[in-house]
Amino acid sequence: MAHRRTKLLFVVCALCYVLSAIAGKSYYDILQVQKGASDDQIKRAYRKLALKYHPDKNQGNEEANKRFAEISNAYEVLSDGEKRNIYDRYGEEGLKQHAASGGRGGGMNIQDIFSQFFGGGGGMEEEEKIPKGDDVIVELDASLEDLYMGGSLRVWREKNILKPAPGKRRCNCRNEVYHKQIGPGMFQQMTEQVCEQCPNVKFEREGYFVTVDIEKGMQDGQEVTFYEDGEPMIDGEAGDLRFRIHTAPHDVFRRDGNDLHATITITLVQALVGFEKSLKHLDEHLVEIGTKGITKPKEVRKFKGEGMPLHFSTKKGDLYVTYEVLFPTSLTEDQKASIQKILG
Template identity: 45%
Template sequence: MASMGKVVLFAISLFVIFVQIMAGRDFYKILGVSKRATTNEIKKAYRKLAKEMHPDKNRGDPDAEQRFQDLGAAYEALSDSDKRKVYDKHGEEGLGKSNMDGGDVFSSFFGGDFGFFGGGHHEDNDSPKGGDVVMDLEVTLEELYAGNFIEVLRYKSVAKPAKGTRKCNCRTEMVTTQLGPGRFQMQQQQVCDDCPNVKFVPEEKMLEIEIEPGMRDGQEYPFVAEGEPHIDGDPGDLRFKIKQQKHARFERRGDDLYTNVTITLVDAMIGFEMDIPHLDGHTVHIVRDKITWPGAKMRKPHEGMPNYDNNNVKGNLFLTFDIDFPKGTLTEEQREALRKLLDQESKQRIYNGLQGY
């Protein structure tokens, strides 16, 4: 009976291994996300891990290349809603392994030159470089509060082989020419090599820009080697400059938010409660049980913008109240009733309200 039990246990082990092989790689585990993760959570996880696991940063690890390909394949499958449905139902086999090698997803997040991981960036050598491109990217205050991924279609000139040769690597050298017996002349001449000819062909490429919570107006987001090409050198960089769009309810100053609230005269006199919709959909509950005068201010701590360096820290929300006075004329009885209710003598004061500004 003991031997029979061992046989059964061995058969079960073989079955489990077979199921794992047929199921393929666990893409959720590779990315470190749950099966309920949103597309943005998947993108954030990939972007974070891709910087840590890139082979250029792990040159002493023989398995780095394979792990990086697995990471790219996981992102490629789970970031696409149609592929994700197939994967959830049939596993990697349902997608076809031949089409799941990770592709070129890394460059869509970081650009085409990975030298910034360890000494290979084109700014560190003497090769010529194409021009940098700076583009404004309009972003909503909601995106700067909660974060988002924005896809930008980039048309980039790419060098392709062409017929013939061209002059390249041109430089100035001292050339000695013999004029006759014992007579020589030295002069500067431009000397060039013959290189294969190339032509620039426009290609489109989708770039993924992560708007991180707390980013500020004017902050730049770089893509290495995605700028203007250079026929004999490296392409320049592409930099997106964040441009915060004007918001209908909030004004941002640093990490603080400011807004104005108009209330009725009745609310101003007897107090009120209200909910203010915030940038991510949650509401800020306001309670005021005392008289509110025009220009009165209220501070709600930790309801401002997240700090870019530490998203757990948030600024303040400042509210300035305006009073919507009723229109029309009061009767003499209503006036007298107000005088008795407010018990306030008539008093006027004339002064320079701009003093101190």
Template identity: 35%
Template sequence: MQLLRLLVALAVVLFSVVVIAAEDYYKVLGLAKSASEKDIKRAYRTLSKKYHPDKNPGDDTAREKFVEIADAYDVLSTSTLRKIYDQYGHDGVEQHRKGQAAGGSHDPFDLFSRFFGGGGHSGHAPGHRRGPDMEVRASLPLRDFYTGREINFLVEKQQICDSCEGTGSKDRHVETCDRCAGRGVVLQKHMLAPGMFQQVQMQCDRCHGQGKKIKNPCPVCAGSRVVKNQVETSAVIEPGMGKGTRLVFENEADESPDWIAGDLIVILDEKEAELGRSAEERTDGTFFRRKGKDLFWKETLSLREAWMGDWTRNLTHLDGHVVHLGRRRGEVVQPLAVETVSGEGMPHYSEGHLHDHHEDDGSAGNLYIEYTVVLPDQMESGMEKDFHALWEKWRKKIGVDLAKDSGRPVAPPPAEGKDEL
């Protein structure tokens, strides 16, 4: 009897350890139970990258955390599983998963790949038809590509009618078509010639190929089972992303009871530069030009600055920090000279997954300053005489004959005493 009590106590202790080990999914993602679907996605996006094994090589704790985060997201991002978890906890989720016929795949790396648009396994049963993908474009100023931000926009797409739950019926009662017996197709005979017939399979005209009939159409979708809605969608623009970047949201395209939703693909565009209205938007960086991960800027100098030096410029970057330019006295800047400011281009961003290998060294781009020198349109007579005398003195001492040094042929002087005509 005492041995039996000891075994029961041991079992209770082990069960308690298992329950304690299974940490609350909301705590794993750092969320409250009232968290929205958007909050859950944002938390998974941030934490899965932070604890991905490729970012933490050899760290078993990070790997375990990564798996834990994936499991939490898998449950909380699925409305059915989330309801079960909220009501019955971990045990309810496990019982539900065991009861599924296909078993399903809960590979955390596959989930990560699919979430970030890696074309991972769809996770759907074979034979299910997949709907078309949707593409939308989002235009952003260069500043947003530099600093990164979360954008919200509306996408008009087809959704399964909530009122009838995709049945098309007001009372959600659907009958099997008595003409095609639920197959959606019927066989018809066509006479080719006297005594010769051809049997053709055609779509059932009574149920329009659905194999089902509805007596009381849904007043919301008029029996079509789907409705058009403006759906608010959010996307995270990471620093360094570029024009043409494709953000893939799996299974968020048009919905239908007849297919598995395709992917929603957001293609990023760059807006034309325009000076903003607010003080934060009125930065020099508004008119940067971008090529790859490098930025380009044209700076204008006066003749005195280019020739004599002794000048400074404070260039306000896209995020508001200041880049200092300048020359000491006596430092000459040639027209169209290009100065490289290392590390002041676009932040580093890898378009591949964290476990992919790229030739990119992972560093930020450069800022290239091209100098344009503005000459005065005219000079006062006294200034012109002084400059001319100074130039003549300098030219005779160390001047260079550009026509001679260029290597171009020099025309001989005209013969004396001869007229052109």
């Protein structure tokens, strides 16, 4: 009995964790599809994301496991017509009330969803080969503040959209094999292309805003992918839209991997007798960088844990401050005598 209670408590805690983890994003955002996405688009988005974040491919990566749970939970709702309708009208609270009133809301085991979708055993299967349009890669500069705290960027996107057009076209073409008689008892194998007649289509250019989420600690070159938002392909699926993240220059800090570097100028007097000084960080907390001792020109001091957050981690890099000493451009004879008397 105690074992059953423990197991039930674990399931409840896991479900609460998943629901709280995705509270900040809609299920559509999690699957990276538009709200009006078709069932096929939702299935393809789930396939790609589930394969990417599956625990078998990301062993030891807690963040990937969380993502897999989010993706599976979102797919369970959006792939069910009744649940999706309730979610669209009333949100997560509506789903909870629906489940409490006896509706189908108990949910499925995450691995069961994956196994049903990809086949028994939950193994990693190769995706079926479908003709695909070109991927679009956009180089995107993210501010150091967004990379430190997390944020989002709205980017204007223009692309070709398939629209209906007058007439018919050849589609779903395939090669069929048949045998042609070329003499008594002699046949030759022939191949013929057979096509169907489909409604005609044309490309039209349309524009819209895309919201790109910048995660804390993302490194230069990492990508945020919007599946099937690249170049479209007739009788196939669109390519992907990939935003490649780069760190934008900053007025105070310079990023080097997970570390930050800053250069601070102090006076000669401050270098000799010490000083009190604080540096405003990217989230506006203050880092005390002063000292009571002597500071040499070009001296570098390390402030542990004040660098960039590591992606998918609670750890942080370090901050390195280089001190530039501002020397006077000239001295009077009395000043020279005083300094010589003190330091001589």
